[in-house]
Amino acid sequence: MRHVLEVDALxxxxxxxxxxxxxxxxxAAGESLxxxxxxxxxxxxxxxxxxxxxxxxxxxxxxxxxxxxxxxQKLDIERDLPVTGIDFLGAKAAVTHxxxxxxxxxxGLAGLAADLAGKPxxxxxxxxxxxxxxxxxxxxxPTVLLFDEPTAGVDEPGEEGLYAMIxxxxxxxxxxxxxxxxxxxxxxxxxxxxxxxxxxxxCYGPPVEVLTPERLQEMYxxxxxxxxxxxxxx
Amino acid sequence: xxxxxxxxxxxxxxMAAAAGLIGCFAVxxxxxxxxxxxxxxxxxxIGLALxxxxxxxxxxxxxxxxxxVLVWALExxxxxxxxxxxxxxxxxxxxxxxxLTSGEELIEALFGAPGPVGGGETALGLAAIVFVIAFVxxxxxxxxxxxxxxxxxxxxxxxxxxxxxxxxxxxxxxxxLGLRYLGVLLMxxxxxxxxxxxxxxxxGFNGMLxxxxxxASASTVVxxxxxxxxxxxxxxxTIAAAAGFFFLSLVxxxx
Numbered sequence: 001m002r003h004v005l006e007v008d009a010l011x012x013x014x015x016x017x018x019x020x021x022x023x024x025x026x027x028a029a030g031e032s033l034x035x036x037x038x039x040x041x042x043x044x045x046x047x048x049x050x051x052x053x054x055x056x057x058x059x060x061x062x063x064x065x066x067x068x069x070x071x072x073q074k075l076d077i078e079r080d081l082p083v084t085g086i087d088f089l090g091a092k093a094a095v096t097h098x099x100x101x102x103x104x105x106x107x108g109l110a111g112l113a114a115d116l117a118g119k120p121x122x123x124x125x126x127x128x129x130x131x132x133x134x135x136x137x138x139x140x141x142p143t144v145l146l147f148d149e150p151t152a153g154v155d156e157p158g159e160e161g162l163y164a165m166i167x168x169x170x171x172x173x174x175x176x177x178x179x180x181x182x183x184x185x186x187x188x189x190x191x192x193x194x195x196x197x198x199x200x201x202x203c204y205g206p207p208v209e210v211l212t213p214e215r216l217q218e219m220y221x222x223x224x225x226x227x228x229x230x231x232x233x234x
Numbered sequence: 235x236x237x238x239x240x241x242x243x244x245x246x247x248x249m250a251a252a253a254g255l256i257g258c259f260a261v262x263x264x265x266x267x268x269x270x271x272x273x274x275x276x277x278x279x280i281g282l283a284l285x286x287x288x289x290x291x292x293x294x295x296x297x298x299x300x301x302x303v304l305v306w307a308l309e310x311x312x313x314x315x316x317x318x319x320x321x322x323x324x325x326x327x328x329x330x331x332x333x334l335t336s337g338e339e340l341i342e343a344l345f346g347a348p349g350p351v352g353g354g355e356t357a358l359g360l361a362a363i364v365f366v367i368a369f370v371x372x373x374x375x376x377x378x379x380x381x382x383x384x385x386x387x388x389x390x391x392x393x394x395x396x397x398x399x400x401x402x403x404x405x406x407x408x409x410x411l412g413l414r415y416l417g418v419l420l421m422x423x424x425x426x427x428x429x430x431x432x433x434x435x436x437x438g439f440n441g442m443l444x445x446x447x448x449x450a451s452a453s454t455v456v457x458x459x460x461x462x463x464x465x466x467x468x469x470x471x472t473i474a475a476a477a478g479f480f481f482l483s484l485v486x487x488x489x
Binding site: 048051052053068069070072075077078080081082083084086087088090091092094095096120121133136137140 | 262376378385386389441
């Protein structure tokens with residue numbers, strides 16, 4: 001299978017602190033790679049290195065013609081910023097020279113109602129704002145979607161909805177998906193590969209191999225149990 | 235139209251329009267206090283130019299451009315917080331500047347002293363106005379995205395560091411446009427206050443730009459035409475009018 005992304009011996013350092021050390025993995029086209037790990041293990045920093053926003057050592061090689069859509073974890077937005085969702089999406093349409101009609105299409109894909117998109121972005125709920133960011137990332141037909149913490153800041157009843165939506169968008173658009181998540185049960189169900197970042201090292205493989213109680217205890221430093229949604233306990 | 239009438243009408247209004255536009259992004263980038271401090275860096279340049287018998291506005295502009303590039307470089311190349319850099323560098327500039335300038339000249343540099351403007355300065359002013367307005371209108375989409383998330387802007391193909399530098403240069407040019415009329419202390423206010431008011435009133439982003447330009451222009455007209463009538467300086471009256479609009483907008487928002 002063709003690789004969309006190859007990462008070889010990637011390290012990221014901030015001053016004397018090493019955040020990522022000697023990381024290597026590859027992502028095939030159409031795959032869903034879940035990135036898990038305890039807080040502070042460098043998941044978000046990995047994304048920032050992949051999109052070239054932090055300096056790194058090693059190799060990050062994207063396949064030619066790759067277009068990246070990036071949905072960040074959380075943004076520090078002022079409540080009364082007079083920028084609407086439509087303003088934000090329209091700005092991307094202008095910058096990337098795509099038709100304004102694209103705005104309607106990506107809003108539909110992300111499941112955000114047009115009247116909500118017309119509100120100032122500070123007035124949106126956490127889940128609505130995340131859908132707006134997803135719509136922004138989907139504009140211009142990306143081939144790869146990087147999604148940081150899809151469930152952070154979303155109310156409990158909305159969680160499954162957002163995951164189901166990401167799956168639907170992935171299938172509709174034929175996307176390769178890189179997903180940072182804390183929801184191990186959802187990772188188990190949806191991911192085709194898992195990259196677990198731990199304080200002492202990392203491991204990479206299919207969910208059944210990485211998401212074992214022994215492995216997780218080793219990576220997280222505490223016993224981790226997670227509930228499968230069909231009632232089983234791993 | 236004669237050169238004199240050009241400089242008397244077009245320069246102040248162009249300055250107001252540039253201030254309103256640049257101010258919108260300064261306010262949204264939470265630069266309200268920083269931009270006041272940044273304007274102070276012009277003072278040592280003015281003082282030096284006066285000592286060397288050069289055009290004070292050119293001296294102020296040179297100092298602003300040096301200060302701007304310094305801020306940008308420190309922000310992008312080091313991990314020192316920008317607020318700290320601005321606080322130290324520009325307060326120092328104000329202190330050094332007030333030692334270089336004295337008496338009447340210091341008052342004029344701080345609060346502005348409108349008078350006849352020469353042909354060369356008018357031409358330079360018009361060029362700066364065209365540059366600032368064209369830059370904001372052309373770059374506004376990139377500026378909005380970078381404002382919300384620099385990382386998302388990068389994935390959309392925006393060169394964020396370059397955009398930041400161009401924004402700061404446009405900001406410095408806007409301050410320089412106001413040195414003659416409003417002075418070092420008041421020009422920062424013409425950039426910030428109309429934009430802060432527009433932010434209260436606007437429902438969307440383009441609305442904010444339009445309202446900020448209208449308010450900055452209206453304040454300037456009040457100051458420049460009302461000043462001689464009320465026998466007060468046009469600069470202080472301009473800013474008083476801008477602040478008046480701001481407080482009115484609070485009432486409107488409550489309503």
